[in-house]
Amino acid sequence: MKLTPLINSSEGLERSGPSISLIGMERKIPLYKQIHSAIKQRIQSGELKAGDPIDSERVVAKHYGVSLMTARHALKELELEGLVLRRPAVGTLVAPPRIQFNKLISFSEQMASRGLAVHSKILALVVTKKEDEVSSRLSLPCGSTLIKLERLRFGDNDPFAIEVTYFAQKDLSKNRAETLNRRSLFGLFENELQRKLAYADEEVDATAADPRTAKFLKIPQGAPILRIRQILYTAGPQPIAFSRGLYRSDRHSFVIRRFR
Amino acid sequence: MKLTPLINSSEGLERSGPSISLIGMERKIPLYKQIHSAIKQRIQSGELKAGDPIDSERVVAKHYGVSLMTARHALKELELEGLVLRRPAVGTLVAPPRIQFNKLISFSEQMASRGLAVHSKILALVVTKKEDEVSSRLSLPCGSTLIKLERLRFGDNDPFAIEVTYFAQKDLSKNRAETLNRRSLFGLFENELQRKLAYADEEVDATAADPRTAKFLKIPQGAPILRIRQILYTAGPQPIAFSRGLYRSDRHSFVIRRFR
DNA sequence: AAGTGGTCTAGACCACGGC
């Protein structure tokens, strides 16, 4: 297996010129990352399954024609990613699939994971300037122009939640937002706008359903509901969206794992 | 600075014999870990503050008389711990103090961090055998003997929550539990019983205050409250305690960060 | 130009698990 080298410190290795790289003709990718990617792909493609032994450091080194430290570096990265377990005197094994905790997923993804069909009804979609509390949560100056989107969200045709989402108009045009009755907001950000979501801060409390909420969610007025406020971030300190959701507490459970 | 070597591959280095180790007379601690600990201590003691530059790889290597790779390894570990930021062509800098998210802290610790004085009133403390739902949550056989502790919890003399906690009788005697009106449950586990808490799974929903709860929490009957069920784990798969808390939603906010 | 972290080499010895 040939790699595209980052440097050419040794003389005998014929690594420059028209070499066959692992990922097309990419250069400047460190050797250890190329090896890392190659093995990662073999794991994720299902070729290697949980518990299977990976090639040892020495085998990897010989296979790709790199030094032991470089092969080691690649395997170390896999271990840090949690894809692999390394056990002295035994070898490197494919790790069992991780259960991810506290993962940021959209309403659509949550429903899908429970096998429910999702759809949304847009209750309101307006441009507003006078939501200063929201502006401050989005780290924007008071009086900023915001798009406000209110949706009633269904799982298998039962109402689950009312969600109000705000974003800066520069991030999202109003007519883009109009498609959100059938599209996921996360999908819009990640796929169409190419904005990589990083994390969200969420605050949960309990409140009572007001008449309008009760009507939409088909629950008695005054019934306890879960209120979740969420600030969504991409990489960097600038939030991209703020949302406030009212969830039927009989349908929605909020689960997290905390570590000591 | 002399270190206690793990191996003695080079000949000239006088590392064996009566060397001065970083941490007393410890042996078998890898060089990179000793260096790592030494620098860590300098950061945590306050000698090095956020933004301060750390010795470069080359300086560390010379200082401790190790190779570049070993010094590098030590600094890499610091980076993985989040104590340090490494920037190419600039140097290694002490990272700003991390804000920890989703950290498992006790009610007492939460209150203390908000500057409130805590105390608890024990409402019930009984030995029970017929809580099969709880037993199953604790991964114990049905009919197991459990201790049930119900406490009303105050912050600055205002009632904040009602908490019911169950644990196996083998883990905690009843008279030990009697001290929990003034002690922290976490403190009891961690300090007296030397059980290291690892994580907790929590489930949150909203419910309405029943008459008894309303009276204790001094809120109207039927008011929305936050219900948090928590399963507490030490290392290993066996849970150590289960608790169910009812929190005044006007006093308690539940905050987490989720990552994509 | 000097210094930094990032990558890489071609070896080495150690402790330990499985055969």
Add this chain to the structure above:
DNA sequence: CCGTGGTCTAGACCACTTC
């Protein structure tokens, strides 16, 4: 006994920032 990961050496070149 052999192979494994873990540790370690004594160098090297690169891209980059700072002065």
